Amino acid sequence: MTARISRWPGIELRAADLLEGKITQTRFRPDAKYAWSAGEAMSRFLEELQNGRFIARTCHKCQRILFPPRMFCEECFRPTDEWTFIHDTGTIETFSVSYLDTDAKRITEPILVGVVSLDGASPKMGMMHYFGEMTKEEIRIGMRVKAEWKPPTERRGSVLDIRYFRPLREGER
Amino acid sequence: MRVGIIGIGMTAFRPSTPEYNWKELMFEAASRAYADAAINPREDVDSFITCAEDYYEGFGIFDEFVPDQLGAALRPTCTVSGDGLQGLANAYMQIQTGLIDVAVVEAHSKASDVVTLDGIIEHALDPIWNKPLGAHPFVVAGLEADAYLRGTRTSPKALAAVVAKNRRNGLRNPLAAYGAAVDADQAMQSEERFAPIRALDISNPADGCVVLVLASDRAAKKLHADPVWIRGIGWASDSPSLETRDWTAATYARIAADMAYRLAKVRRPATDIDFAEVDDRFSYKELQHLESLGLAKKGEAGTRVLRGDYDADGRFPVNVSGGSLGCGNVFEATGLHRAGEVALQLRGDAGVRQLDGVRVGVAQSWRFVPSATGAVAVLGAGP
Numbered sequence A: 001m002t003a004r005i006s007r008w009p010g011i012e013l014r015a016a017d018l019l020e021g022k023i024t025q026t027r028f029r030p031d032a033k034y035a036w037s038a039g040e041a042m043s044r045f046l047e048e049l050q051n052g053r054f055i056a057r058t059c060h061k062c063q064r065i066l067f068p069p070r071m072f073c074e075e076c077f078r079p080t081d082e083w084t085f086i087h088d089t090g091t092i093e094t095f096s097v098s099y100l101d102t103d104a105k106r107i108t109e110p111i112l113v114g115v116v117s118l119d120g121a122s123p124k125m126g127m128m129h130y131f132g133e134m135t136k137e138e139i140r141i142g143m144r145v146k147a148e149w150k151p152p153t154e155r156r157g158s159v160l161d162i163r164y165f166r167p168l169r170e171g172e173r
Numbered sequence B: 001m002r003v004g005i006i007g008i009g010m011t012a013f014r015p016s017t018p019e020y021n022w023k024e025l026m027f028e029a030a031s032r033a034y035a036d037a038a039i040n041p042r043e044d045v046d047s048f049i050t051c052a053e054d055y056y057e058g059f060g061i062f063d064e065f066v067p068d069q070l071g072a073a074l075r076p077t078c079t080v081s082g083d084g085l086q087g088l089a090n091a092y093m094q095i096q097t098g099l100i101d102v103a104v105v106e107a108h109s110k111a112s113d114v115v116t117l118d119g120i121i122e123h124a125l126d127p128i129w130n131k132p133l134g135a136h137p138f139v140v141a142g143l144e145a146d147a148y149l150r151g152t153r154t155s156p157k158a159l160a161a162v163v164a165k166n167r168r169n170g171l172r173n174p175l176a177a178y179g180a181a182v183d184a185d186q187a188m189q190s191e192e193r194f195a196p197i198r199a200l201d202i203s204n205p206a207d208g209c210v211v212l213v214l215a216s217d218r219a220a221k222k223l224h225a226d227p228v229w230i231r232g233i234g235w236a237s238d239s240p241s242l243e244t245r246d247w248t249a250a251t252y253a254r255i256a257a258d259m260a261y262r263l264a265k266v267r268r269p270a271t272d273i274d275f276a277e278v279d280d281r282f283s284y285k286e287l288q289h290l291e292s293l294g295l296a297k298k299g300e301a302g303t304r305v306l307r308g309d310y311d312a313d314g315r316f317p318v319n320v321s322g323g324s325l326g327c328g329n330v331f332e333a334t335g336l337h338r339a340g341e342v343a344l345q346l347r348g349d350a351g352v353r354q355l356d357g358v359r360v361g362v363a364q365s366w367r368f369v370p371s372a373t374g375a376v377a378v379l380g381a382g383p
């Protein structure tokens, strides 16, 4: 209600009115199913995830190592040249502490998400993922992290074959 | 200011392309178009337009996924949610403003990625008024085909002749997915689907991508290009209501054609135009569109196709490319493919299906069921 209007004209609806069928409704569930071809570059990338490693493509013209891999360089507009493996360690570029889950439900233990620049790829190339084994107080931009992989038998060729990125441990590389 | 097509790039049309994702498909067509125009998209192109419908793609805000594979990263880019010919009209207008010298138009189909294609098309029906009836969306085409055949006294044999002609034409187009030596009897005897439409009257889905490069005459000269000119372009939409349509005529096509002909100064389309590529995603549509475009008198398209007038070596060749019946239904790329085909013919680059001495051609699009939207482009050979 507003300062000038204390009551809206008409009949207020209750949730029960909907359930009791007093309101005309139409229901339709779109039959929308897709099966995307991942393509040449992404297929190889997903396959290598099952092997627990990251693969990239190089562009000989701009000398970049492109990750995730693609068959064309968006800077040079030319086909990329070679496959190359990069590391599963990197640096946090940016992060957010999410207090809502994907259903926009309030959660007490916040989700840490962010973008990791991966070692071996050109600057500002990496992946978005979750962070684990660290608290929201500990996470910071510039933090060194490493992928925590699922066990090989549980990998499905999905970005979820990585559970999260965790802090790089002493002596690890 | 004149606007011309200076680059044409197409992939082959295939029933499915599991080896490529849609980005790689676009990269191939774009690479071909830029090689054809002898340009570098990172330096020579001022604007990129892509034509796509999120529901066909399966994810939202498709615009955002476009730049990399078109050479459009960090450049002016936008999406037209419509058929490729509507994108061509937008590029034409952008160049006419004088702000843009060279523009690229892209349209594609990755129909093989859509598991429930019928479900996606059904979702285009009015949610309150038509959808609760639960009919297959192609029933809309059946209704129109029935009204068209009755209203124009066209024989169902004419539909079979369109099928036979376009499937056969597809055999002479290396890009076509469904070229076949289908004869009219086969088409007449194919399974009934949405009477009077039979199985072979319906084009089959295909994957593919088309990219065209457009330039102002000044830019074309600078790039040493020999353009095919867009002499006129137009587009129109009828009311979406199924209950108020004309059904016999494709009114959207007539209005779009009027606009394109006015710009192109075409007064007698049937004699001023040498050949046509029109939407034939259902066989009756080819005949209905030809009449609505003023390329045949009402009720005559059927007798003319039976007479062979629309054959590749006939008096007025129609869908020499194979059309959608021969090449496959490439959804939003349908109209752009036809514009590209007309341009190839006018350049003399149509290979074994090259027509002799053609100077002016028309490309027409329709946005498929249940839409009543279409566009028309009149293209002319240089100089």
Ligand SMILES: [Zn+2]
Binding pocket: A059, A060, A061, A062, A063, A064, A073, A074, A075, A076, A077
């Ligand atoms: Zn490069």
